[in-house]
Amino acid sequence: MSDAVDDEGDDADDPAVDDSVADAFADGPAFVPYLAVGDPDYESSLAYVEALERGGADVIELGLPFSEPIAEGPTIQNAVVRALEAGMTPERFFEFVEDLDVDVPLVCMTYYNLIYQFGSEQGPRPFVERAASVGISGFVVPDLPAEEAGPLREACDEFGLHLISIVAPTTDDDRLGTLVDVSSGYLYVQARLGVTGASSSVSDRTGESLARLSGVDLPKAVGFGISSDEQAATVVEAGADGIIVGSALVDIVADGHERGESTESVADRLETKARELKRGALDGYGRRPPAPEGTSD
Amino acid sequence: MSSESERGEPADGEWASAGDGKFGRYGGQYVPEALMPAIQELTDAYERYVLNNEDGFMDEFRRRIRDFGGRPTPLQRADRLSERYDTEVYLKREDLLHGGAHKLNNALGQVLLAKYMGKERIIAETGAGQHGTATAMAAAHLGMPCEVYMGERDINRQRPNVFRMKINGSEVTPVTTGRGTLKEAISETMRDWATNVEDTHYVIGSVVGPHPFPRMVRDFQALISEEARRQVREKAGRLPDSVVACAGGGSNTMGSFHHFVGDADVDLFAVEAGGSSLAVDEEEGVAPNSASLSTGTEGVLHGARTKLLQDHDGQIVESHSVSSGLDYAGVGPELAHLVDEGRVTPVNVDDDAAIEGFHRLSQEEGIIPALETAHAFGYLHEHHDELGDVTVINVSGRGDKDLDTAIEETAKRDVANAPDMSMFEGGLR
Ligand SMILES: Cc1ncc(COP(=O)(O)O)c(C=O)c1O
Numbered sequence: 001m002s003d004a005v006d007d008e009g010d011d012a013d014d015p016a017v018d019d020s021v022a023d024a025f026a027d028g029p030a031f032v033p034y035l036a037v038g039d040p041d042y043e044s045s046l047a048y049v050e051a052l053e054r055g056g057a058d059v060i061e062l063g064l065p066f067s068e069p070i071a072e073g074p075t076i077q078n079a080v081v082r083a084l085e086a087g088m089t090p091e092r093f094f095e096f097v098e099d100l101d102v103d104v105p106l107v108c109m110t111y112y113n114l115i116y117q118f119g120s121e122q123g124p125r126p127f128v129e130r131a132a133s134v135g136i137s138g139f140v141v142p143d144l145p146a147e148e149a150g151p152l153r154e155a156c157d158e159f160g161l162h163l164i165s166i167v168a169p170t171t172d173d174d175r176l177g178t179l180v181d182v183s184s185g186y187l188y189v190q191a192r193l194g195v196t197g198a199s200s201s202v203s204d205r206t207g208e209s210l211a212r213l214s215g216v217d218l219p220k221a222v223g224f225g226i227s228s229d230e231q232a233a234t235v236v237e238a239g240a241d242g243i244i245v246g247s248a249l250v251d252i253v254a255d256g257h258e259r260g261e262s263t264e265s266v267a268d269r270l271e272t273k274a275r276e277l278k279r280g281a282l283d284g285y286g287r288r289p290p291a292p293e294g295t296s297d
Numbered sequence: 298m299s300s301e302s303e304r305g306e307p308a309d310g311e312w313a314s315a316g317d318g319k320f321g322r323y324g325g326q327y328v329p330e331a332l333m334p335a336i337q338e339l340t341d342a343y344e345r346y347v348l349n350n351e352d353g354f355m356d357e358f359r360r361r362i363r364d365f366g367g368r369p370t371p372l373q374r375a376d377r378l379s380e381r382y383d384t385e386v387y388l389k390r391e392d393l394l395h396g397g398a399h400k401l402n403n404a405l406g407q408v409l410l411a412k413y414m415g416k417e418r419i420i421a422e423t424g425a426g427q428h429g430t431a432t433a434m435a436a437a438h439l440g441m442p443c444e445v446y447m448g449e450r451d452i453n454r455q456r457p458n459v460f461r462m463k464i465n466g467s468e469v470t471p472v473t474t475g476r477g478t479l480k481e482a483i484s485e486t487m488r489d490w491a492t493n494v495e496d497t498h499y500v501i502g503s504v505v506g507p508h509p510f511p512r513m514v515r516d517f518q519a520l521i522s523e524e525a526r527r528q529v530r531e532k533a534g535r536l537p538d539s540v541v542a543c544a545g546g547g548s549n550t551m552g553s554f555h556h557f558v559g560d561a562d563v564d565l566f567a568v569e570a571g572g573s574s575l576a577v578d579e580e581e582g583v584a585p586n587s588a589s590l591s592t593g594t595e596g597v598l599h600g601a602r603t604k605l606l607q608d609h610d611g612q613i614v615e616s617h618s619v620s621s622g623l624d625y626a627g628v629g630p631e632l633a634h635l636v637d638e639g640r641v642t643p644v645n646v647d648d649d650a651a652i653e654g655f656h657r658l659s660q661e662e663g664i665i666p667a668l669e670t671a672h673a674f675g676y677l678h679e680h681h682d683e684l685g686d687v688t689v690i691n692v693s694g695r696g697d698k699d700l701d702t703a704i705e706e707t708a709k710r711d712v713a714n715a716p717d718m719s720m721f722e723g724g725l726r
Pocket of ligand 1: 504544549694695
């Protein structure tokens with residue numbers, strides 16, 4: 001976690017920093033699925049998130065839909081549109097988190113404008129306060145680079161929440177330092193350039209990125225393009241502490257919605273897919289060479 | 298600031314650094330991490346080539362915008378409008394720039410910069426198609442491959458420009474998300490950029506987006522006010538009382554204003570699209586206007602903190618204007634700042650007044666303006682007695698691209714000054 005958290009750590013009123021995220025990465029690779037909340041509707045979405053936990057999720061990233069998701073590919077863009085059309089709002093999102101019956105840590109993934117506008121005063125604090133009150137553990141904000149993250153980092157520190165930064169293949173060592181300084185919880189390692197979306201192969205650049213990050217004292221979860229157990233295994237074998245899977249799961253939701261499948265049957269398919277991905281991650285862990293210098297070629 | 302304005306150029310050292318990208322509370326760099334190194338690289342290139350003229354970049358830009366682009370554009374006294382409104386009206390004729398709009402100033406500047414930076418591919422978004430056309434022309438001129446993203450709805454509204462982009466060798470990619478206008482096209486181009494950032498430059502079409510775009514685009518467009526300031530002194534013997542320009546993202550506005558910002562006695566009017574109403578329908582998530590300076594609230598969109606059309610939660614609402622080039626929910630951060638400071642006055646006229654302005658300028662001065670530009674003339678008509686004795690109006694572009702829309706929109710309403718429209722049923726095709 002960032003040094004900033006400890007700077008004023010002697011204040012008795014400081015909330016304890018959420019340990020659940022660190023625990024999720026403590027033994028073995030973490031499986032971190034993503035779904036857009038409210039896709040295709042509130043009730044189904046609750047069932048889908050709960051299915052992911054049954055399937056072995058260690059942390060769940062909950063997407064709060066924003067109208068301009070510039071970091072998202074078509075799969076998640078469409079999910080966001082469905083969720084917004086079904087009436088998802090930031091306040092509904094927080095109610096959703098309260099209604100959710102899961103034990104794993106929950107991370108809110110959204111865009112900065114929604115965080116900034118929430119509540120009576122502008123700025124990130126009211127949003128973070130509300131998120132903390134419903135038990136959110138941290139945030140991923142794709143349009144908030146380290147340079148602009150100060151106010152959100154401050155609010156996260158105040159309420160004991162994590163700010164998870166995305167590391168891109170283009171992030172150089174200079175930027176990496178800045179980025180690690182504002183980050184806590186885990187690093188979201190972007191496996192390839194571009195936007196979210198399932199792809200058939202995992203980029204070679206993942207291994208490179210992981211090697212560059214080996215000195216950083218935060219768990220590294222790799223995302224962008226992972227859709228199969230084999231890819232999960234490859235990434236973990238290359239040294240990832242976790243895998244993040246979004247589009248491959250959102251595809252199942254979209255597919256079920258299009259074919260008018262029942263919520264239970266879509267939830268079952270999500271659970272099965274989650275199991276497969278988690279197993280892939282464990283297999284990759286087993287294949288790792290025993291030395292800590294675990295880069296593949 | 299005044300010495301800068303005097304010479305129409307920054308004083309040495311004054312602009313040596315690209316700054317931090319903030320205009321008061323606005324601006325910044327709110328983009329995915331994957332783009333940050335490219336944005337840093339661009340900031341560095343902007344500083345070296347544009348601000349410090351390294352390798353003679355600015356000399357080459359000025360030469361090309363003169364020889365290829367046709368600068369300087371004239372400042373024309375509009376005799377009949379002057380008489381009608383009993384005030385001296387001067388027209389800055391950006392419609393005479395190559396391509397038919399001010400957009401080439403920026404497009405040529407950025408494509409040339411991309412070349413200096415060693416980039417291999419150009420992408421751009423476009424609303425009215427004028428920026429896409431200008432970029433396609435600049436890319437053809439400088440031998441760079443170019444892909445332009447354009448909302449589906451705008452493709453239908455602006456077919457001549459789509460064809461112009463294509464014959465200049467650019468690819469035009471339709472964007473089908475949302476309402477299929479400029480906002481969606483910008484988001485889609487950012488997605489392409491995030492994928493191909495290592496060899497691709499994104500030529501943003503207005504003074505919007507993450508730093509350094511708002512400053513850099515303004516600097517390329519500032520040729521307008523650099524010339525206009527000199528020309529109005531020659532022709533009117535004095536500085537104007539007011540400068541008027543239409544504002545979508547705000548590039549022709551900032552370009553027209555920049556060298557006058559230091560002249561406290563010159564009033565600056567940014568004319569936004571009032572659409573059909575200034576209200577926002579939160580339920581529907583639409584604003585029937587594009588008046589983000591007049592009615593928007595602070596937020597973060599497409600890389601910058603600025604004034605936006607958004608709902609209570611911060612979801613961006615769909616905008617509307619008869620002119621696709623003004624049809625955008627955001628606006629440049631510097632313009633938002635100048636409005637907060639009281640230096641720029643945001644005003645707006647509705648679709649009807651813009652259509653009337655379109656016909657009036659065509660009939661009275663023989664200049665068929667773009668529907669974007671027509672908003673500025675709608676404002677002149679309604680508020681000429683508040684503009685002082687000498688007014689400069691930026692004719693941001695010509696209306697050839699809009700003829701089909703003009704027929705359709707004129708036929709829809711009762712336009713007092715329109716010609717008999719009955720023979721145009723079925724449009725131009
Ligand atoms: C002729 C013309 N004027 C104005 C605009 C609005 O853009 P900006 O506000 O950036 O000048 C456009 C945009 O396409 C345009 O084509």
